[in-house]
Amino acid sequence: MGEEIRTTVAGRVGSSIARSAAYGMMILFTGMTLYPIFWLIMNSFKSTKEFQVSQLAFPAEPTMSNYVEAWKMGDFALLFPNSIVYTVxxxxxxxxxxxxxxxxxxxxxxxxxxPIYNGxxxxxxxxxxxxxxxxxxxxxxxxxYNTRIAVLxxxxxxxxxxxxxxxTEYIKSIPNALIESARIDGATFFSIFRKIVVPMSLPVAVTLSxxxxxxxxxxxxxxxxxxxxTELKSLPLGIFKFSGSLSTDYGKQFAALTIGMVPMLLFxxxxxxxxxxxxxxxxxxx
Amino acid sequence: MPNRLRLRGEEGRAYWSMVLPAFSIYLLVMAFPIVLSIVLSVSNYDGGKMFGGDPWGFAGFKAYARVFSDPLFWNALKNNAYIVLMSVFGQLPLGFIFAYIIYRKLVKWPGFWQGVLYVPNIISVIVVGLLWQTIFSPNGPIAEVMNSIARAGFQSRLEAILAGVGSLDISDDHVRKILDLAGPAALEWFTDPVPELKELIQSYSGAPMQELLNDLCNLFVQRWSPEFLSKSNVAMLPILFVLLWMYTGMYLILFLANMQKIDAQIIEAARIDGASEWQVMRCIILPSLSGTIVNSAILAISGSLSSFSLIFAMTGGGPSRVTEILSIYMYNNAFLGRPNLPLANAISLIMVVISFFLIVLTKLAEKRYGGKED
Known part of the structure; x- marks a missing residue:
């Protein structure tokens, strides 16, 4: 019965024209989303010379040298750990x-x-x-100024x-009875926090993280x-360096942008x- | 009784030791800067040591007068407004349509489309800004595509004219046709176009046809060099486009998440009772999303206040400061050229006031549309 209803509804929602239009729109926009990113990654493997010959062709002689040089020029060996420290x-x-x-x-x-909560x-x-x-x-x-503690x-x-x-909104949903019974057993607020609140708040902790x-x-x-x-900078600051005088060195710029993009894409x-x-x-x- | 008092004491100590870490960091990072910007915006502080350096004091509301009489401020505010308008009339409707398509199962693989369209949100804004700066640059891929299309078109018309004609026996008539095709700009190359071009073409006798075609294309096809980001009357458009590209996926997720809370049985029942798809959308889906729509619009305004990094990476506010938004206008007043700190702090406070206005708006919307959604 339920299945039957669903098919009738689906049947009427999706006239074939509406469906094709929906697919067309989705394909167009996902293509527009992905192509620039693909284009960037593809060109990061070209020498600047090859890039200038054609920006749209596949790299004929893919090279990793852009990455090696961008990594050095951007001081990414320093910035990567910094970004991790700040983020974590x-x-x-x-x-x-x-x-x-x-x-x-x-x-x-x-x-x-x-008053404080409203603040x-x-x-x-x-x-x-x-x-x-x-x-x-x-x-x-x-x-x-210029300290990690300020950034953090x-x-x-x-x-x-x-x-x-x-x-606060999440912890409100933890039953009061749990906390009261622990109080009666003589638990301090801190041990209640550690033993009851933190384990039960994992979902909101994950969302926040x-x-x-x-x-x-x-x-x-x-x-x-x-x-x-430089020793204190994060990855985005290092990548930004590639916009100024280095911006005509396309290969290295693209490699730097890809280095900046990949960790979050994997995440x-x-x-x-x-x-x-x-x-x-x-x-x-x- | 003493026992109870002791308990209250412990409760109080626990309360404050739990609240104070958050509260003191919050005061330090959010509240104190607001106070500082209030104080400095009406002062004549111009850098250096705040205490123990050159004395500074109250200077009245000069900074505000200067901000409000500065055309660059109004330009920046206008750009913020453009971003909000683009969000409300671009990102929101598009995000809504995508969410609707996925929610009503008009397409398969809902997770795929949603997942891909959200990708730009997750990439660093700096990466996005520099990527699109390159794409829009005069030597970028857009220019390359347009130029190769123009060249291919020119070449095929050239081939049509030269079809079956060797370069040696070319007539004046053919040469004139080529000159017509090339347009008036081509005439600049020659003092006496027809015989000179004819001579030039004849010099290719023996060489492959392709070589002649290539060289004629090189000579006559004008390279189009787009100046999206360096022409002041259009420079905001690429920025708005990139914002649309970036954040539409976020609104898709917001709308979809809230559509999925609608009881599917209501929609099915309505359809069985003969409601059209349009009626379902207008009478069921849209009303239950009214709160989300208002929240999204508020999000769009606060988003326009925090678009610093994208514009900083794409144009830095240029050319000649036309693409500044409030935050970049503030930054440039504080760090570019001769810093004007009271002015920068006044702008900071104006932005905070806009945020407070948003909070009031949110509260009103909550009253009107009943409750928060989460």
């Missing part, structure tokens, strides 16, 4: 600090909760980029509004004003389902 450090920081605060907001009653929620819609200049001045004032603090701070919001990992790995505008020393291929879910949960917020 800030993501862990955001998740841990958000869950802590979320637990307090959701399960310990206090008159302070309302975080308001922060969700404040784009950190609009605070670029005062942040730059503040970091200089505190004497932490700023990244954690900008991730907190959404982190605290999602954590997924959202923040790609954001932080790709972040450019803020770190651009926080550090100027996406592995975690596509969670990323999609996380975006849907994180982007539509109040």
């Amino acid at each position: 450090g800030a993501t862990l920081g955001i998740v841990f600090v958000s869950l802590l605060a979320g637990f307090a907001f959701a399960k310990i009653s206090s008159r302070a909760t309302k 975080f929620v308001i922060g969700i819609l404040i784009t950190a980029q609009s605070l670029m200049i005062p942040l730059f001045l503040e970091v200089n004032l505190l004497g932490i 603090l700023v990244y954690i701070g900008t991730g907190l509004p959404l982190g605290v919001y999602l954590s 997924i959202l923040n990992i790609s954001n932080i790995w790709n972040e450019f505008a803020l770190i651009n004003i926080l550090v100027s020393r 996406y291929i592995v975690f596509r389902k969670q990323i999609t879910k996380g975006v849907a949960a994180g982007a539509v917020k109040g």
